[in-house]
Amino acid sequence: MHSPPDYGKMLRSFAKRASRASRALSPLPRLCYRGVAAFEISRDVQRAIDNRQAIVALESTIVTHGMPYPRNVATALDVEALVRSRGALPATIGVIDGKLRVGLTREEIECLGRNAQSSQKISRRDFPIVLGEKLAGGTTVSATAFAARKAGIEVFVTGGIGGVHRGAEVSFDVSADLTELGRTPVAVVCAGVKSILDVGLTLEYLETQGVCVVTFGETDDFPAFFTRDSGFKSNWNVATATECAKLIREGFALNTGSGIVVAVPIPEENAADSRIIENSIREGIAEAERLNIKGRHLTPFLLKYINEKTDGASLRANVALVKNNAIVGADIAVELAKLKQETTQEQDDRSPVIIGASIVDFVAKVDSGAELRQDGSTNPGRISQSFGGVGRNVAECVARLGERPHFISATGNDQTGELLRRHWKEQVPGCGNHDAGMLILGDHSTATYCVVLRGDGEVQLAVGDMAINDVIDPRRDRDRLIRARLVCIDGNLNVDAMRFVCTTRRGHVWFEPACVEKAKRPILAGVHRLLTHMTPNYAELVSFCEALGIRVEDGDPVVGTVQLCEKLLDYVPCVVTTLGERGVVVARDWRRLPGRDVGRCGRIVDGKSYAHFAPARGNLMPVHVTSVNGAGDSLTGGMIAGTLKGYSMSNCVRAGLRAAYASLLWKNTVSNQLDISDFTEEELEKWGPDFEDVSSFLREN
Known part of the structure; x- marks a missing residue:
C-alpha cells in the first residue's frame, strides 16, 4: 500500500524553492519601452x-x-x-x-x-x-x-x-x-x-x-x-x-x-x-x-x-x-x-483612492509529461512568481494609464512584503513616493497564494494565506477619502472597513467584488445604497442580487444581466457586468448618476439604459490568450482611469475593455505594455463596435 502523500513536506519544499526564486529576483538594468x-x-x-x-x-x-x-x-x-x-x-x-x-x-x-x-x-x-x-x-x-x-x-x-x-x-x-x-x-x-x-x-x-x-x-x-x-x-x-x-x-x-x-x-x-x-x-x-x-x-x-x-x-x-x-x-x-x-502635490490631495488586497502569487508547475510524485521527493518543474490582489491590480492599471492613485493595503514586515512594495515603488509608473498607504504589519504575513499544478495545468494543491486582508485599515486616511475624486474598494475589505469608507466618503464609490462570496459584503455592511459603480462578473452579480432578494429568471447571461440590473439600479446607479468572451453589459440610471453620452449606451427606459458591448463582434478578442488572471481588474482600472479623465461612459467602457484585452495577452496580471496614447478619446472612438441596445430583454410586467 502506498502511504498517504505528505502535503506538509510538499509545501515546505515548495516554499523553500519559491523563497529562493524571490531572492533571485532583482531589478533588470533596463526597461523595454x-x-x-x-x-x-x-x-x-x-x-x-x-x-x-x-x-x-x-x-x-x-x-x-x-x-x-x-x-x-x-x-x-x-x-x-x-x-x-x-x-x-x-x-x-x-x-x-x-x-x-x-x-x-x-x-x-x-x-x-x-x-x-x-x-x-x-x-x-x-x-x-x-x-x-x-x-x-x-x-x-x-x-x-x-x-x-x-x-x-x-x-x-x-x-x-x-x-x-x-x-x-x-x-x-x-x-x-x-x-x-x-x-x-x-x-x-x-x-x-x-x-x-x-x-x-x-x-x-x-x-x-x-x-x-x-x-x-x-x-x-x-x-x-x-x-x-x-x-x-x-x-x-x-x-x-x-x-x-x-x-x-x-x-x-x-x-x-x-x-x-x-x-x-x-x-x-x-x-x-x-x-x-x-x-x-x-x-x-x-x-x-x-x-x-x-x-x-x-x-x-x-x-x-x-x-x-x-x-x-x-x-x-x-x-x-x-x-x-x-x-x-x-x-x-x-x-x-x-x-x-x-x-503634483496639489493633484495628490485629490488623487483617486483605491483600497484592497496585495498578494504575491507563487505557481509551481511540474514539467509537461512528468508524473506528479506525492511521496515527498522533489518534482522537476518551474516556479514563477507574480504580483496580484484585486485592489493592487486595479491601482496598477490606473497608474499605468496616467493617473496617480493612493493605494491603501496591508503587507507584512517580511521578505515577501518587501518584494511587493519594491515592485510597486520601482516598476509602477508614478508611484515611487505613493506607497504611504501600504501599511506594514509586523504581526502578519504578507498575503500569498501558492498553487501546485500538474503537467497538464490542472490544480493539484493550493494554499492561500490571506488573513492580513481582514485588517486593512483605511481610518488613518479619512481626509484623503473625503478629498479624493474617486474611491474604489475591493471585496477583500471587512464589513467594518467598508462601512467606514462608504459613510465617510461623499461622492463616487466604486466596488470591485473580488469573488462570489465577498460580493455580498457591502450588503452585510449595510452600505450597498452608497455605492455608485459596480464591476462584477456574472456570478458575482447573481450573488449580490440574491442577497438583496433579486432572482434571475433567464439562463442566458446577457438577458439575465439586464433583468437583474433592472432592479439593482434602484440600489447602485451604474453596473458594468463582465461576461468573458461575450463582452460586458452596461446598465446605468442616468437620473441618479448623470453624465455624458446619454443615449449612446442604449435606449433610455424610465431614465435607465442597458447596452451590450461584445468585442468578438469587432474581431477584438485575441487569438491566443496568455492568461485571464487580472483581466477583470484591468477592466475596472481602465474604466476608473477613463472616468477620472472625464471621458464619456461609452469610452470609459472601451478603455476598460482595451486594458483587459492587453491583460489577456500578458503573462502576469496587469500588462506593462499599456500605452497612454492608445487611451485618448479619439483612439477609443476608433476601437471596437458600437454598443447594442438590449433594453428589450427587460421582464414584461
Missing part, C-alpha cells in the same frame, strides 16, 4: 521619470564625433558628474548593439568613445538602418531630442545645435536638428549654433518652425558656440533657471508641439578669439570643398580642422561650453522638477 524592443530606458532613469525627478538628457555624438579619444570620454563623464552635482540625473542617449538606449552606463560611454572611428553618426532618419543592422553610434541633436521626448524627458543639454549651412541657397544643406525642434517639445540647452553655420538663416528657419529661442542670462545676444556673440539677437532672454523653468512648463502645457532653444553664452574666460575662429572656418570650408566632404561628415571635419588651426583653443572652448551648459541645464531641470512637484 512600450513593447518596442529596440528602445530601452535604464532602471534609474525610468524610476526618476516615474517620480518626476530632475533629469537631463545628453547626446552622444560629442563622444563619437565631437572630440578625440580619450578627451571625448573624459568630457562626457565630467558632464554627467556636473549634472549630478547640481541635483539632477544625467541620461546620456546613444545606440548600442542596435538598441536606442536612454541612460548609458559608464562602460557603454567608454565603449563608444574608444571605438569612435567605427561608430555611426545617427540622426532621426538613420534609426531604421542602425537598429535593423544592430549597429552602434552617437545620437545627434535630432535623434537625442526624439529619444528624450519618447522617454518623457523635457530638458536636453548639448554643445550646440545644427543649423543652416553656409551656402545652403545652393546646397540646401539644413540640419535635421531644426525640423526636429519644430515637432518635438524638448527644451534644448546649448551654446547657440556652431560658428561654422549661417547663424542668421538658422534663426529665421527656427522661427518658421515655431521654435521659441531665448538667451540665458542678462543679455539677448545670441551666442555662436565658441564665442559669446554671433551678431544676432534672440527674441527673449531669461535671467534665472527658475524663470526658464516656468517658461518651459507653460510652453509645453500649451501643447504647441514645438521645442524651445535655450542659448547659453560660453563663459567669457573660456571664449575663443572670434577673428581666429572665423578665419579657421573659412579655410576649413574651402578645404572641405576641395576634398568633396559633405553631409554628415562635414561638421566633424570642420571641428577637427578648426581645432588643429587654433592649436587646441577651439577644443578647450568646446569642453568649457559643454560643461557650462550642463550646469545651466541641470539647474533648469531641478527648478522644473520643483514646479512639477508643487503641481
Whole structure:
C-alpha cells in the first residue's frame, strides 16, 4: 500500500524553492519601452521619470564625433558628474548593439568613445538602418531630442545645435536638428549654433518652425558656440533657471508641439578669439570643398580642422561650453522638477483612492509529461512568481494609464512584503513616493497564494494565506477619502472597513467584488445604497442580487444581466457586468448618476439604459490568450482611469475593455505594455463596435 502523500513536506519544499526564486529576483538594468524592443530606458532613469525627478538628457555624438579619444570620454563623464552635482540625473542617449538606449552606463560611454572611428553618426532618419543592422553610434541633436521626448524627458543639454549651412541657397544643406525642434517639445540647452553655420538663416528657419529661442542670462545676444556673440539677437532672454523653468512648463502645457532653444553664452574666460575662429572656418570650408566632404561628415571635419588651426583653443572652448551648459541645464531641470512637484502635490490631495488586497502569487508547475510524485521527493518543474490582489491590480492599471492613485493595503514586515512594495515603488509608473498607504504589519504575513499544478495545468494543491486582508485599515486616511475624486474598494475589505469608507466618503464609490462570496459584503455592511459603480462578473452579480432578494429568471447571461440590473439600479446607479468572451453589459440610471453620452449606451427606459458591448463582434478578442488572471481588474482600472479623465461612459467602457484585452495577452496580471496614447478619446472612438441596445430583454410586467 502506498502511504498517504505528505502535503506538509510538499509545501515546505515548495516554499523553500519559491523563497529562493524571490531572492533571485532583482531589478533588470533596463526597461523595454512600450513593447518596442529596440528602445530601452535604464532602471534609474525610468524610476526618476516615474517620480518626476530632475533629469537631463545628453547626446552622444560629442563622444563619437565631437572630440578625440580619450578627451571625448573624459568630457562626457565630467558632464554627467556636473549634472549630478547640481541635483539632477544625467541620461546620456546613444545606440548600442542596435538598441536606442536612454541612460548609458559608464562602460557603454567608454565603449563608444574608444571605438569612435567605427561608430555611426545617427540622426532621426538613420534609426531604421542602425537598429535593423544592430549597429552602434552617437545620437545627434535630432535623434537625442526624439529619444528624450519618447522617454518623457523635457530638458536636453548639448554643445550646440545644427543649423543652416553656409551656402545652403545652393546646397540646401539644413540640419535635421531644426525640423526636429519644430515637432518635438524638448527644451534644448546649448551654446547657440556652431560658428561654422549661417547663424542668421538658422534663426529665421527656427522661427518658421515655431521654435521659441531665448538667451540665458542678462543679455539677448545670441551666442555662436565658441564665442559669446554671433551678431544676432534672440527674441527673449531669461535671467534665472527658475524663470526658464516656468517658461518651459507653460510652453509645453500649451501643447504647441514645438521645442524651445535655450542659448547659453560660453563663459567669457573660456571664449575663443572670434577673428581666429572665423578665419579657421573659412579655410576649413574651402578645404572641405576641395576634398568633396559633405553631409554628415562635414561638421566633424570642420571641428577637427578648426581645432588643429587654433592649436587646441577651439577644443578647450568646446569642453568649457559643454560643461557650462550642463550646469545651466541641470539647474533648469531641478527648478522644473520643483514646479512639477508643487503641481503634483496639489493633484495628490485629490488623487483617486483605491483600497484592497496585495498578494504575491507563487505557481509551481511540474514539467509537461512528468508524473506528479506525492511521496515527498522533489518534482522537476518551474516556479514563477507574480504580483496580484484585486485592489493592487486595479491601482496598477490606473497608474499605468496616467493617473496617480493612493493605494491603501496591508503587507507584512517580511521578505515577501518587501518584494511587493519594491515592485510597486520601482516598476509602477508614478508611484515611487505613493506607497504611504501600504501599511506594514509586523504581526502578519504578507498575503500569498501558492498553487501546485500538474503537467497538464490542472490544480493539484493550493494554499492561500490571506488573513492580513481582514485588517486593512483605511481610518488613518479619512481626509484623503473625503478629498479624493474617486474611491474604489475591493471585496477583500471587512464589513467594518467598508462601512467606514462608504459613510465617510461623499461622492463616487466604486466596488470591485473580488469573488462570489465577498460580493455580498457591502450588503452585510449595510452600505450597498452608497455605492455608485459596480464591476462584477456574472456570478458575482447573481450573488449580490440574491442577497438583496433579486432572482434571475433567464439562463442566458446577457438577458439575465439586464433583468437583474433592472432592479439593482434602484440600489447602485451604474453596473458594468463582465461576461468573458461575450463582452460586458452596461446598465446605468442616468437620473441618479448623470453624465455624458446619454443615449449612446442604449435606449433610455424610465431614465435607465442597458447596452451590450461584445468585442468578438469587432474581431477584438485575441487569438491566443496568455492568461485571464487580472483581466477583470484591468477592466475596472481602465474604466476608473477613463472616468477620472472625464471621458464619456461609452469610452470609459472601451478603455476598460482595451486594458483587459492587453491583460489577456500578458503573462502576469496587469500588462506593462499599456500605452497612454492608445487611451485618448479619439483612439477609443476608433476601437471596437458600437454598443447594442438590449433594453428589450427587460421582464414584461
